[in-house]
Amino acid sequence: MLWDRPAQRERGFSLPTNPFARRSKMAGPRELAMQAKVMESERRRVKSRGSLDADIIIANAPDPVFVSDLEGKILQANDAVSQLLGFRQDEVLEQSLARFISPEETREFRAALREVVERGVMRNVVLNPRSAGGEVIPTSLNASALRDPDGRAIGVIGILRDMRELDKARAYAESLIKNAPDPVFVSDLEGKILQANDAVFALLGFRPDELIEQSLSRIISSAETREFLAALREVVERGVTRNARLNPRSASGEGIPTTLNASALHDTDGKVIGAIGILRDMRELDKARAYAESLIKNAPDPVFVSDLEGKILQANDAVSALLGFRPDEVLEQSLSRFISPEETREFTAALREVVERGVTRNARLNPRSASGEGIPTTLNASALRDGDGRVIGALGILRDMRELDKAKAYAESLIKNAPDPVFVSDLEGKILQANDAVFALLGFRADELIEQSLSRIISPAEARAFLAALREVVERGVTRNAHLNPRSASGEVIPTTLNASALRDPDGKVIGAIGILRDMREYEQVVRDLEKSKGELQEKILDLEKFEEVVVGRELKMIALEKELESLRKVVGRSKGDSV
Template identity: 30%
Template sequence: MGKGNARRGSTLVASVEDETLLLAQVVISSYDAVITKTSEGIITTWNQGAERIYGYTGNEAVGQPISFLLPPGHRDEVPGILQRIKAGELIHHYETVRRRKDGRVIDVSLSVSPIKDKKGKIFGAATIARDISSDVAARRQSEEQLAAASQYARSLIESSLDPLVTISADGKITDVNEATMKVTGIPRDRLIGTDFSNYFTEPEKAREGYQQVFAKGFVTDYPLTIRHKKGGLTDVLYNASVYKDTGGEVRGVFAAARDVTEQKQASQYARSLIESSLDPLVTISADGKITDVNEATIRVTGIPRDKLIGTDFSNYFTEPEKAREGYQQVFAKGFVTDYPLTIRHRKGALTDVLYNASVYKDTQGKVIGVFAAARDVTERKRVEAELAEQRQRELDRLAELEKFQKLTVGRELKMVELKKDIEELRRENENLRRMAVG
């Protein structure tokens, strides 16, 4: 019994010794620096990894205070670390710098843990140090590149005359440019974190706009009106799209607003000119659908604007096919002049018109529709008909006069002949009388 216990004890001792030797070998051959030191920071062991990283041999380092590795400006690190170790704290992946024997300062990552005796009392510290100079250099380069890219992006954003804004998934503003501050009259720090929709005349419409972007990925030419803090209004068209992180996750919305106030004013001016025209005016798409009308068109057809727009232009004429051929000629030739048609009012009244029409184009020169103006010639046709009737009456009267003249002339000729005959008879009678006397 006693011999068995003795054998187990000796086996346990051997096992512990083997494990200790194994651990020692691991420490010695570790690629990382493994250093032990006293509670006061005096180096007690120094492995091959430490020699490789710091350039000092074990003989040079052991017995030195650990602070001899610290470059100027970092000497106060050691007391703080030792204090934390004495308190039983473990320190993981603490990034700092150390100075090698050749004077070069390197970036290191430290993991420090307390060393305890059999009774659990802390009497020193073990440090594992890894040279991360390459990683830090790469990271710094990446950060510098990122900062440069960020600065470049920022300069592009700030150089834009259009208000630009980024919006989070919950509708909060996360960034703005100078143009946004100008158009709202509110500084950046007051805008960031607030609801995007707060700065428009139609907040609900603004909210629907950015929600569409999150749902579809983008919106184009979304109309809104920005309200300045002092009350001024700016009409804009928003173009927006989602932006993503490196993992492809949607992070938010990037939105750019184009100021169309002047364009809208010009459009309103053009609209007023169109509406002031007494002639029916209409725009027609390539497929023959009405895209806009003026008040005169509404009056001549008896149909409201919203019922006209989107319907076939040719539907409102007595000769639909001729109307269709008319606008097709415009798309083919670019224009038509004095094209005759008759508009039918919904109550049956007819209006004769002459259409003058031409194509209109977008800013790139692409034909997008036909603009047509109808001149009401109903009255002119009535007058022309009356004139024609009067002319016919005059012609008929002239014919009668000519006939009468012919009769009169004939009668006069007969009178002349009769006079001649009477004169001839008188002469013959005189001759006979003379002969009788003789």
């Protein structure tokens, strides 16, 4: 049985109490026999139900789950095990787990089985089973005891966890730490440094062996050690700490002003086991500011810096070139001078978004140039922070949309005036735009199609095929000759083929599809006419063949008749000769 009595009790299942328990001492032989039958019947019923429930749970578990005996023979495994290893069920069941793991891991697994017998559970045993393709798959095993009705351990229920993605994530995290430009380190909850990247050693001037496995208190003051431990407690409680001040001593004895931002390091069960800390060398802040100003000044796009009220503090030459104002006509001016009151409110809302989220994207602004022209632009802005990380303004990048708007207008004109039915849809199949040829083909008005799902006019099966075609557009940029049979306003099913290409936003991300429909009715009529003509030709060919048979038959009869006449002539000739 897969469901033992203790487990039933834990999950709310328990055997019914004996209804005759209080009278058992007074019961006679027949009554005792009746008691035994009732109890045995109830036992079987509850055990059967428990076993069925357990089988269902194992079969439908999302993780790979198996049941083995105490020798490691696999008695049961769900589909997730087969998917993980690539073996069929019959290649897994009744096989020893030793078939899939190394001899050393087999010994470890058997030791783990003994642990299950003794303690009832084991956790995070590392196994690396080989898949059907020969791949070694890193997994961790958690197992609990499988018990018979008497509570004796007779096997284990094991849950495997595929560690490939986790190992990749760890390797990726380690790579991020190693290659991060900032000084990054990992410490335990006592402040012992477990890992540090090259930027830490470059900052402090120590070799790795002088820092790794050392307490951070070695290079900071006693007061800062207390502050750092308090910051670690904050990491445990809140998951993060920000801008803690540390002044570690370098190998040369220099006190280096830094700020520390740290986040929690969790184990696989989500428990905080340490912290990932990023140090910021504050000596470089002024250099960074100068560098940032240089980037702004020399950026090819129009870039400006404003405070949280929208006053322009800095702007590069590209801003002046875009708007036609001199720098002194822009700096220290409110952006509201160049945009409408409504857009001023939108820009103020965008600044609030920058404060809350750190960034705002594609806000529409139409600043007026020195000549009075309204210039369509999009604004992407990120937060400008002080040394304590507090948002004090915004760094905005304007994008001149005039050329893009022209391109969009040109594209819309192409769609509108195309002779073929052309439509634009989003990635869910909602029709955003369609030309007159679409309305002429289907017989719908514009308001009956625009903003409607294409699934409204095609069958469910074709809707699935169309969504699959959209996925192909996202992956490959194009799909060709997909068959669609949309229903027209009159209910006619119109055979068409669809060719579609990707519709992209200014960042190149696929946001929809441009589809061209081809009306296949005439083509199919031509095919039908050809088939009909083919049939008629075949009938004529048969008639000709019959006629040919008749003609040939007549010719053969004439030849035979001529031969017969010739033979008679010869006989007559011989008769005349004999008479002479």
